Amino acid sequence: MRQFTDWQITTLLLDAAVWTVVLSLIAFVGGALLGLVVTVMRVSGKKPLERLSAGFIAAVQSIPLLMLIFLCFFGPAVVGVEISPWVAAATALILFAAAFLAEIWRSSIQAVPRGQWEAGKALGLRFLQVFRDIVAPQALRLAVPPTVGFSVQVVKGTALTSIIGFVELTKAGTMLNNVTFRPFFVFAVVALVYFALCYPLSYASRLLERRLASR
Amino acid sequence: MPHVPGTQETAVKLVGVNKWYGKFQVLRNLNLSVARGERIVVCGPSGSGKSTMIRCINGLEEHQEGRILVDGTELTDDGKIGDAIRREVGMVFQHFNLFPHLTILENCTLAPMKVRGLSKAEAEEVAMHYLTRVRIPDQAGKYPGALSGGQQQRVAIARALCMKPKIMLFDEPTSALDPEMVKEVLDTMVGLAGDGMTMLCVTHEMGFARQVADRVIFMDKGEIVEEAPPAEFFDNPKNERSRQFLAQILH
Numbered sequence: 001m002r003q004f005t006d007w008q009i010t011t012l013l014l015d016a017a018v019w020t021v022v023l024s025l026i027a028f029v030g031g032a033l034l035g036l037v038v039t040v041m042r043v044s045g046k047k048p049l050e051r052l053s054a055g056f057i058a059a060v061q062s063i064p065l066l067m068l069i070f071l072c073f074f075g076p077a078v079v080g081v082e083i084s085p086w087v088a089a090a091t092a093l094i095l096f097a098a099a100f101l102a103e104i105w106r107s108s109i110q111a112v113p114r115g116q117w118e119a120g121k122a123l124g125l126r127f128l129q130v131f132r133d134i135v136a137p138q139a140l141r142l143a144v145p146p147t148v149g150f151s152v153q154v155v156k157g158t159a160l161t162s163i164i165g166f167v168e169l170t171k172a173g174t175m176l177n178n179v180t181f182r183p184f185f186v187f188a189v190v191a192l193v194y195f196a197l198c199y200p201l202s203y204a205s206r207l208l209e210r211r212l213a214s215r
Numbered sequence: 216m217p218h219v220p221g222t223q224e225t226a227v228k229l230v231g232v233n234k235w236y237g238k239f240q241v242l243r244n245l246n247l248s249v250a251r252g253e254r255i256v257v258c259g260p261s262g263s264g265k266s267t268m269i270r271c272i273n274g275l276e277e278h279q280e281g282r283i284l285v286d287g288t289e290l291t292d293d294g295k296i297g298d299a300i301r302r303e304v305g306m307v308f309q310h311f312n313l314f315p316h317l318t319i320l321e322n323c324t325l326a327p328m329k330v331r332g333l334s335k336a337e338a339e340e341v342a343m344h345y346l347t348r349v350r351i352p353d354q355a356g357k358y359p360g361a362l363s364g365g366q367q368q369r370v371a372i373a374r375a376l377c378m379k380p381k382i383m384l385f386d387e388p389t390s391a392l393d394p395e396m397v398k399e400v401l402d403t404m405v406g407l408a409g410d411g412m413t414m415l416c417v418t419h420e421m422g423f424a425r426q427v428a429d430r431v432i433f434m435d436k437g438e439i440v441e442e443a444p445p446a447e448f449f450d451n452p453k454n455e456r457s458r459q460f461l462a463q464i465l466h
Contacts, residue, residue, distance in 0.1 A: 119312035124302035
């Protein structure tokens with residue numbers, strides 16, 4: 001057993017937290033891009049596309065994130081492809097974020113009253129003009145708070161990737177506990193770092209909600 | 216005869232129009248011809264199909280059988296034709312449907328800029344002209360949420376007029392208003408009628424019908440039951456269902 005000072009433990013955890021942030025960003029940005037495609041399919045009015053996107057959303061939402069991570073990690077091995085924990089973790093989190101964001105955005109678009117579509121159409125605007133100039137700006141206003149709020153779920157979701165061996169904040173905490181035998185201190189610091197990452201996001205979400213609602 | 220826009224004597228023509236929601240028939244064999252400059256009031260009990268009829272005229276809803284011609288152009292399920300017709304047909308809704316994220320002025324300039332290709336300055340000039348006409352020019356910088364219902368509906372009328380439509384459709388424009396705001400909206404519509412605009416108006420405002428309508432159309436159960444000049448319709452309705460309806464709304 002090696003001796004670590006409190007400060008050394010904290011800096012090691014902060015180093016690992018960088019990977020939590022990087023993985024969160026990749027998951028969120030990748031999930032947003034894929035989620036946008038799924039959203040457009042979902043509201044396209046074309047039955048096959050709607051079914052496909054609805055099926056994707058239902059499947060991902062009904063599987064625990066941990067299983068999704070296992071499937072992404074062990075699935076490729078079945079067909080003989082080695083995949084790093086890093087790629088598996090990113091893939092699983094992107095799928096996870098895409099499904100939930102698509103559902104948030106679909107509901108935001110559908111929450112814009114039908115009369116808005118009709119008023120735009122009645123003025124002679126084309127479908128895409130109505131969407132871009134009338135519906136999307138209003139949907140965006142509705143979507144921002146829950147989207148920012150959901151980013152908290154992504155950050156916390158990255159903790160599960162520690163199980164397939166990806167070294168981020170939680171995995172580093174487990175490893176440090178194994179060498180220091182100071183579980184309470186180590187995991188208290190881990191929890192504090194998560195809190196420092198997530199609380200500003202929750203706070204921003206609430207702030208945005210109030211600000212956007214007041215207009 | 217080749218079709219030249221704006222020269223047709225008949226502004227709107229419905230020939231044998233039928234429409235169903237699933238198995239339920241909402242419009243039954245409608246035949247109607249509206250002359251240029253004519254002012255029509257459509258009334259009838261709720262669920263009689265009157266709103267559905269005028270929503271079919273600008274293609275917000277589809278009809279399944281029959282023909283609808285607007286300014287000589289037949290409305291088909293071709294989206295381009297629908298868009299072209301809607302450019303020339305203004306509509307005012309029961310619930311105003313102003314765009315809440317845009318100012319009053321932006322509500323009025325959006326379509327003229329995007330659809331007619333006007334510059335911002337041109338569109339704003341047109342918008343201010345019509346906002347002045349509906350007596351709201353001083354509210355141009357506000358958002359719709361800051362206006363009363365009556366003001367919002369007058370803005371909605373101005374917004375439609377900014378497209379310089381040939382025909383105006385009104386779908387129960389005063390039904391969602393507080394009583395004290397009904398008059399300001401009706402006054403605006405009376406002014407519009409005085410300018411010779413072709414108007415089809417679904418309303419229960421019988422005073423308005425008497426004052427401006429050339430013809431009153433009474434609908435029930437998806438059919439046009441009676442059509443007559445207002446004096447004749449109100450004082451001497453021929454159909455039993457018209458009589459019952461008038462007895463109920465005129466107390």
